Amino acid sequence: MSTPFTYNRLSKNDAACLLVDHQAGLISLVQDFSPGEFKNNVLALAASARYFKLPTILTTSFENGPNGPLVPEIKEMFPDAPYIARPGNINAWDNEEFVKAVEKTGRRQLIIAGVVTEVCVAFPALSAREAGYDVFVVTDASGTFNDVTRHAAWTRMATAGVQLMNWFGMACELHRDWRNDIEGLGALFSEYIPNYRNLITSYLAKK
Amino acid sequence: MSTPFTYNRLSKNDAACLLVDHQAGLISLVQDFSPGEFKNNVLALAASARYFKLPTILTTSFENGPNGPLVPEIKEMFPDAPYIARPGNINAWDNEEFVKAVEKTGRRQLIIAGVVTEVCVAFPALSAREAGYDVFVVTDASGTFNDVTRHAAWTRMATAGVQLMNWFGMACELHRDWRNDIEGLGALFSEYIPNYRNLITSYLAKK
Amino acid sequence: MSTPFTYNRLSKNDAACLLVDHQAGLISLVQDFSPGEFKNNVLALAASARYFKLPTILTTSFENGPNGPLVPEIKEMFPDAPYIARPGNINAWDNEEFVKAVEKTGRRQLIIAGVVTEVCVAFPALSAREAGYDVFVVTDASGTFNDVTRHAAWTRMATAGVQLMNWFGMACELHRDWRNDIEGLGALFSEYIPNYRNLITSYLAKK
Amino acid sequence: MSTPFTYNRLSKNDAACLLVDHQAGLISLVQDFSPGEFKNNVLALAASARYFKLPTILTTSFENGPNGPLVPEIKEMFPDAPYIARPGNINAWDNEEFVKAVEKTGRRQLIIAGVVTEVCVAFPALSAREAGYDVFVVTDASGTFNDVTRHAAWTRMATAGVQLMNWFGMACELHRDWRNDIEGLGALFSEYIPNYRNLITSYLAKK
Amino acid sequence: MSTPFTYNRLSKNDAACLLVDHQAGLISLVQDFSPGEFKNNVLALAASARYFKLPTILTTSFENGPNGPLVPEIKEMFPDAPYIARPGNINAWDNEEFVKAVEKTGRRQLIIAGVVTEVCVAFPALSAREAGYDVFVVTDASGTFNDVTRHAAWTRMATAGVQLMNWFGMACELHRDWRNDIEGLGALFSEYIPNYRNLITSYLAKK
Amino acid sequence: MSTPFTYNRLSKNDAACLLVDHQAGLISLVQDFSPGEFKNNVLALAASARYFKLPTILTTSFENGPNGPLVPEIKEMFPDAPYIARPGNINAWDNEEFVKAVEKTGRRQLIIAGVVTEVCVAFPALSAREAGYDVFVVTDASGTFNDVTRHAAWTRMATAGVQLMNWFGMACELHRDWRNDIEGLGALFSEYIPNYRNLITSYLAKK
Amino acid sequence: MSTPFTYNRLSKNDAACLLVDHQAGLISLVQDFSPGEFKNNVLALAASARYFKLPTILTTSFENGPNGPLVPEIKEMFPDAPYIARPGNINAWDNEEFVKAVEKTGRRQLIIAGVVTEVCVAFPALSAREAGYDVFVVTDASGTFNDVTRHAAWTRMATAGVQLMNWFGMACELHRDWRNDIEGLGALFSEYIPNYRNLITSYLAKK
């Protein structure tokens, strides 16, 4: 028989969301997703975090330099979230203020996404794992230079016990049951999954 | 020396835009673009047509059947446009009402996009060429089953003298000079080209 | 203004269908389509030819040797079609019996598909063009060793005035108007386009 | 020397098959397989489950909404199978009726496939692993939005001890020895593997 | 026999080079080449133009805005070249100063490259063709959003009689004979073709 | 510090080679390598096994049926090798004669390749692991239907402790030191790695 | 009706074969084919030329420098062919000795292949077209740096009236009828098309 396994499952009461370095300059380096897909995925993750009322922490690296400012859509979606503009730490987890903000959420499940995957995502993901957190990386809201780099970064993180998700899987795992709010989840999917919206459009047309 | 050539160039005073069968059901058949990219391209084309005040004609095929209704975003963007729900003609140009609507625009340059490329786009494109129109197909706002099919359809159309464009090239050719309206064109690009928005974000942050 | 163009359009009253060398052995050489897709496309083309009652001609090359017999599904779909088992001509058009069968149809539009694209399809396509026929190659029911070879063969044929189609475009161009037979065409598409069947399934469920 | 390993091998006496959410609407979201390949794989899995007389359980999510009904072919292949139309649970394993149906089979090996991979397949697969079952996911009968998402979902499941199979490997592992039924297995492969059918066609022609 | 053909061949005495909008911001939009390849190709083209002493014209669009400045390497390679910072014309050929600079070269063969392909390259290429020039587009030093857009732009240009080259083909066609300068051409290739440098390294090691 | 690790390294004194079902019919099913590459890889593996004098075992499945005979090149390379034509066992390890042949070699390292990867390779590989052998699968001499299937099969095998190699890595690991036989290894690489032969050709030309 | 067309068809009595710069160093630059495929294609073309007894001309560029010597297999296959080691002309057609050798064949159909496609193939192909020859480029025995470069080179050549072939299509067009020599052509295909050999192997096994 198979070895024992515990399903470490996302819970909206125990998860926090960390959005790392989704800055205008850095995003222009991303080439493992088309720009349109990547923007959609990042906003879908952000909208999901807001929908599930997850404590969310924003952080940037050198936002007054070439890396550029945080993309304004994210800033606007989380006006009251802790916002740590790191003065120099490449790994957000090396920044005390950031770690304190994480600890203050009281959550043990950390959902992380950012740019670029092998640095801004992988470094705090590995640090958080070392600190005992359950870590879930949203792969499709994290971008980097090319597929080779992404694949290597994923392997490093998965080996460390990080769970690799996409934003849709994350949202579904957090929601658990459509009956908790059919309209809300439907609206979220309709906004960020064009073909799901098409299904709804066709469905409503027939009623 | 090379053979003589006349640059048949889009003009906002002589172009009309035909959006053919962007219906919720049919779009779900499209696999030569990711759904997110395709949605973005179609809306960008529609927004460009509106921005340049091009006479625009909407048409659908069997919208009460499995093909589904026109996607609502397009409907909303052109509340006053001629809207021809074809009762059965597969080639929109076989529909008299459609051709009359085209003729009524008085335009000789037809910008066409639709779903699926080799049928809903190629058929009226070839018919319009036969009728003496200059035809410009917006390739990235036209989708189909796969790359092989797209390639074959492009070859058929290009051989017929159809000019293959993307929405961005179309918008640039119509605009001619940034000084005609810097803010307007910038807003259009910012909305539909994520990395162009990033350039603007970084630029404004530094001023 | 653009150069004059005549839309040379498929007509069910003027088209014949030539299925060339879809033999069990030769099909195993095809690598530019997945085997599942290719089988589906070939059967869809055959079913379309039957649906539109196109005169259809079957031919094979060396069917008692390694090339293997015609795939049985095709044979069964056209029990009464002329069937020319060529004793050696690589180009079917070099076979008198084949050309006579074509002439006997009285049709001037030839729809051709076969295996492999650059030989069994391209050779008779070019010969038929020379003989003054309008030629339409069904690209997705014609297979070959790889994409490079396909691309070169397409270029050679397109330069010769061959029109490149896919089976779906061919069927739509032949049908012209859904009202000619909604159920029949719907059944054809439902059988060979899985996502179209899904649209119908969802549509009927909601009625 | 290598670490000890136990080959946890599928047995037709200990396996059950769970088909999760192969619904007409949801399938139209699948883009990591061509629609033709995916349909073929799903039907091949279903036919294999029936051939090996595996207890099979069908389940759907919100089948009266946009997700659409179970595709009719599957329904017809298992007229007597437990059919759980879940009223809202995203993870089928959260549905008591579903788990009871699984337990009632008395089987400890669960073969799972469904749409979409990272949710409808991965969630019950992880839950089943936690419940002590041996889990085998049929990767090519499970579809999702794109390759990135599939890769992440596979990594999550493999880490949890899920065994990743394709339908062909599953059928071969269940059958063990051709001599158990040469004709039956040959017919199954002939129906769903076009090039295998071609081998048989050529073989029979030569006898 | 084939139709007559005149080989319109690049000559270093009749060619000029137009580098259009290789600006820091615009280049970050390019996704149809990896950034490393694209940079290498652009610099190789520039170095070739300098090596063959081709009259070269630089132009930019809105270089004080988000499009960003011309990349400094190019500026430095052509300190004395005409430099037209266009105040608003999207098509460089709409700018009188630019056209005058072209005319002043007295050359009839125009080598064009730029960002993005379907606009900054295609528009002046088509205009120059209309003005009677022989036009050669260096495809691998011209970038755009994706492969689909590139393919469409190439088709439009090729139809207009534009010759599609890569920088290496251009350099070889201009040089004609190695004996004109073995060391110089060897150094050029060694700098921009890593595997050619490797051949030289291995070759020299053995002497 | 990292966890302890033992490098389980191929040794020509402890390795045997198992070539499973490289039959003419089955190979025609392979689509995850081009036929030319696959043939080259399989012959390279066979030539390496012979070069290193590894005990080699050949086996086939149903070679008188559609699966076809072992490809003749392999048969000729190992005229004296044990040859087990399995009457029905899909997993070669289920065949007593095969296992006895393996045991008789006295080797504990098994190099396995075959067609198709997820069945003819994976099944005996997992069985051999269970029996305590060190297992090395030569991935590029093992073929299957497509990349998805290959990826799943690799994951299943790697999880079981199988080491994934290519034929070149295998040969290098067995050889250890060029000085053991420079000419022999050079000849092997020259025969099966075209660009290595090119290096040698250029090298010798310069001496 | 379609425009008139003359099928300019390869004839073994009117074709000559020009193999340009298949040198050990230059071939190592080829990246648009895998090395194994490319070697196979080049040798297949050479073997075909020999089989059809086509006058064949070999030429190299700077074979004593980094470009390296002609690959020995080709040299050995044509011991008596004219062999022009060009001292510096990049375009072989600029070399008088080469053109004289071509003229001396008395053939009007030139089959050309070489490395790299856009230079060593395209330049003499365009020159030969200008000189009134019918030109057939064997695309799969001609290699270059990447797909983008190949695509551009093909477009340039096709526009000039060059016919794009693969070696298999060329051989079939030259042979015309299997009955001219079944065994000979079968042996040629068996040697260079692995899956064709598999068909033959299976076929013979059954007799």
Add this chain to the structure above:
Amino acid sequence: MSTPFTYNRLSKNDAACLLVDHQAGLISLVQDFSPGEFKNNVLALAASARYFKLPTILTTSFENGPNGPLVPEIKEMFPDAPYIARPGNINAWDNEEFVKAVEKTGRRQLIIAGVVTEVCVAFPALSAREAGYDVFVVTDASGTFNDVTRHAAWTRMATAGVQLMNWFGMACELHRDWRNDIEGLGALFSEYIPNYRNLITSYLAKK
């Protein structure tokens, strides 16, 4: 909760860099990166090693034979580094001099890159792991024949506890904090990441 994990993090005080067999001949075998990208990655790794003053060891295999000499750029960057020209050992770790050079650095973290990945990189990486070192392979500065081979090699190394990095991730992990040297790191990235340089260019233009 998740299992405990220790983040084994690169430190510039504990890391050494091993560059294995980046020789002119061997690099010409690499086909899993474009030559331009690969050259850039290797030089970026070397420049990073120098920037962080990591003890660096160079080694080559048979550099007087077809493998060719170490590429001169690397040699020049590390004039004083230990340089071990191995007389025959394929695995550098089998060479005593090499291992002694490693031990002499006193470092426990070994960063390894080389050509080809599955041999020159994987063999010493596995040996070093066995010897108790922490091993980090720089995947994008290590090249091989194709993606399949790379994927298999990565799996073998990751299973052995090797951490897979890219050069950019390595540099960021070593640097830890931009404030340690903003200009230096910026210059490094500007040199080897074209789009990062573009960001800087645009940024500086605005100041």
